[in-house]
Amino acid sequence: MIDDSATITITKNHLSATIGDEVVLLGLTTGTYYGLEAVAMHVWRHLQRARTFGELLDEIVCVFDVARCDAVRDVSEFIRTLEAEGLASVSSESAL
């Protein structure tokens, strides 16, 4: 799990494209691509400015009909995927 105070920052190591209301990401290091829709797309757009994990969760439970405990699990998993692909960094201390 990611600590609420951890800061999530999107790296520059990607390309993104908007198709309709959705987003496709390309990790430039791995050449791996992802289609983002619904919650994942909202998280990505919200991360265009660095946020703490807690701020991100507040936003998600406000916009989507999801319990905070479920959001913690799902968003954490998504952020860890982005981190593994070099698309986001997670700092343990709040930098905001």
Next chain:
Amino acid sequence: MAHSARIQITESPGLSKDGTSGHQPSYLAYGLALRSDVQFLNLPRLPETDSVDAFVRKGNELVSPRRPGDEDGRYVEGTAQALTIGWNSVGELHIASGHTIDISPRRGIGDDVLGPLVLGVGLGVLLAQRGEFVLHASSVSVPEGTVALLGFPGEGKSTLAAALVRGGFQLVTDDVLALRWEDGEVPRPRRGHGGLKLWPDALRAALHENESGYARVHPDFEKRMVWPGLVATPPPPLAAAIVLSPGLAIDIERIEGQASMIEILRHAYLPRFLTSVGVTATHFGQALRLAHSVPILRLTRPPGLELLPQVVKAVEDHMNSLVANPAQ
């Protein structure tokens, strides 16, 4: 890197500066002038010319031990601009800089086997190296434009293309579709080599012909090379891209949003060989442009070649309706 200018060759007597083994003929495929050691009996021969786009050269016999390969005995190594693709029972193609295909054949492998490999994977990779957007797709020309049929191996791209040709439409390409944006937002395909690779049952179902009399494309497979003769020249601009998928019923629906671009990226030609490199920024930009250019559709159908006539009709009807209702 794009290579738009043709390469001027000056030959010395008895020695070919291009490395081919002498005064070899030039052929036309995918709009490229190919000077080739491999003979292509079904390709248009170009007049004696020193204007050549790419060279196909046969080198020494491959004597190295067999290597680990995929389920087809194929192995891949190298980079996007210098790629080696090998088949343990056939030999290797070394494709470089969008300019050369060097072949190291195994003993006893002749042009009947090497030719389809050069025209398929060889030119597919070479065109991608030249900066073209190459998709793993067959395509046919219908009244509304060119329809691309995208699919993974075994999904029936060539079979459906053959059935559409039997239905009176013209073939554009088989298995390798190279797209160019020349004058506008809608890409135009390069005309392929005119052949179709079909399994015997697909040949019988789609073209109502027996496989006897058609050459195998590979010594280990029953697949045959067929030259239907109806080839669109020049191919019209792309009208739609149809992704072939298995399903419970025959249906065509539009793929919306990010999924449309993901499907295009999944069927980009070069990344499928270079899985270690994946999709590049160039492919990404080309796929985005294509997703914005034409409808991306999904055709689902149950397995069974007996359904081919209904599938052909579904494609025809849908393309017709696209003209009346472009949002469909």
